[in-house]
Amino acid sequence: MNEQSPMAFVDLKAQYQAHKAQIDGAIQQVLDHGRFIMGPEVAELETALCQFAGAKYAIGCSSGTDALVLTMMAEDIGPGDAVFVPAFTFTATAEVPLLLGATPVFVDVDPDDFNIDCDDLERRIEAVVAAGELTPRAVLAVDLFGLPVDYDRLHAVAERHGLKIWGDAAQSFGGAMGERKVGTLCRATATSFFPAKPLGCYGDGGAVLTDDDALAERMQSIRAHGKGGAKYDIVRVGLNARLDTIQAAVLLAKLPNFPGELERRETVARRYDELLSDVVKIPSRYQGRVSAWAQYTVKLPADRRDEVAANLRERGIPTAIYYPMPMHMQTAYRAYGDGEGSVPVSERLSGEVLSLPMHPYMEDADVVRVAEALTRAVS
Numbered sequence: 155m156n157e158q159s160p161m162a163f164v165d166l167k168a169q170y171q172a173h174k175a176q177i178d179g180a181i182q183q184v185l186d187h188g189r190f191i192m193g194p195e196v197a198e199l200e201t202a203l204c205q206f207a208g209a210k211y212a213i214g215c216s217s218g219t220d221a222l223v224l225t226m227m228a229e230d231i232g233p234g235d236a237v238f239v240p241a242f243t244f245t246a247t248a249e250v251p252l253l254l255g256a257t258p259v260f261v262d263v264d265p266d267d268f269n270i271d272c273d274d275l276e277r278r279i280e281a282v283v284a285a286g287e288l289t290p291r292a293v294l295a296v297d298l299f300g301l302p303v304d305y306d307r308l309h310a311v312a313e314r315h316g317l318k319i320w321g322d323a324a325q326s327f328g329g330a331m332g333e334r335k336v337g338t339l340c341r342a343t344a345t346s347f348f349p350a351k352p353l354g355c356y357g358d359g360g361a362v363l364t365d366d367d368a369l370a371e372r373m374q375s376i377r378a379h380g381k382g383g384a385k386y387d388i389v390r391v392g393l394n395a396r397l398d399t400i401q402a403a404v405l406l407a408k409l410p411n412f413p414g415e416l417e418r419r420e421t422v423a424r425r426y427d428e429l430l431s432d433v434v435k436i437p438s439r440y441q442g443r444v445s446a447w448a449q450y451t452v453k454l455p456a457d458r459r460d461e462v463a464a465n466l467r468e469r470g471i472p473t474a475i476y477y478p479m480p481m482h483m484q485t486a487y488r489a490y491g492d493g494e495g496s497v498p499v500s501e502r503l504s505g506e507v508l509s510l511p512m513h514p515y516m517e518d519a520d521v522v523r524v525a526e527a528l529t530r531a532v533s
């Protein structure tokens with residue numbers, strides 16, 4: 155490839171070309187049988203996801219955001235409830251408690267693993283209890299960039315205060331803590347199949363994984379308008395939040411290649427580590443916590459970050475900033491936070507982070523090209 159030719163940030167076309175026959179065949183099969191809504195591929199995928207992750211139930215649904223909605227509706231979250239969320243995350247994490255009338259409480263993150271800071275969480279839970287206005291119900295833990303939260307520590311804090319833990323694993327499906335895969339690390343785990351996520355479909359899609367029988371049954375009902383045993387027996391208020399059969403078929407075709415893709419992401423990450431450890435602050439690694447490497451995110455001095463990104467862009471290397479603003483500073487969410495300075499690590503990180511091209515179809519030469527360009531840009 156020519157030095158200056160533009161590179162993909164996530165190369166979905168290369169992935170499709172590599173597995174075109176299986177994917178085309180899977181879509182064609184749905185076109186042939188015509189069961190576009192809750193066709194057989196949806197249940198097949200749910201079984202395959204359970205086998206992959208080791209969870210008892212997987213409930214396919216229309217997006218990662220709706221996976222969070224299903225989880226919280228099934229838990230009867232509503233007005234007066236506090237849901238603790240990291241301030242450094244994608245909008246959906248804080249959006250969903252608000253949609254249900256609950257209150258998101260922003261918690262700062264750890265500067266090294268980018269995930270919820272358990273000490274700050276404990277302080278915020280105690281503050282909510284002391285204020286006496288809201289009932290602390292749950293922590294929505296985000297495995298940012300694909301790295302699972304330190305669930306051992308998080309479970310200890312949540313248990314001390316009687317809180318449930320839900321996982322926002324939109325970026326971490328395929329990750330693990332030791333032998334236990336994401337999907338089994340907390341009470342309910344929501345994930346996303348948005349095309350650019352580690353396991354993506356060709357549109358919107360998501361799933362919730364859980365081992366809890368009652369929760370699974372409620373979520374299956376809620377995703378289909380709150381139906382009971384029969385289609386027009388409506389037992390609760392629900393949604394239209396089903397996973398399309400075609401998207402389930404695409405995911406079934408992609409799933410056999412997913413373990414190999416995860417290995418390839420790990421190889422790319424290790425190469426970046428080798429090439430960049432003296433150049434920028436590379437992602438930290440933790441004993442037993444396996445990242446799905448949705449993103450490879452480095453830290454730069456805040457006064458250099460945007461200039462470095464512009465320099466890379468000129469050389470045909472796309473980068474991304476996840477996220478340029480913490481949640482409590484967003485126009486729509488200001489009323490729910492404590493203003494500037496209230497979550498200082500999240501505020502600092504939003505100025506320092508830069509995510510580099512990362513996908514399983516990157517050649518070693520691409521990784522080297524990114525690393526060399528970044529090395530030149532920071533010097």
Ligand SMILES: *Cc1c(COP(=O)(O)O)cnc(C)c1O
Pocket residue numbers: 217218219220243244246247296322324325345346347348358359360
């Ligand atoms: C992508 C993402 C979501 C939402 O997933 P969609 O499928 O786009 O609705 C939620 N949380 C996090 C952390 C995400 O990265």
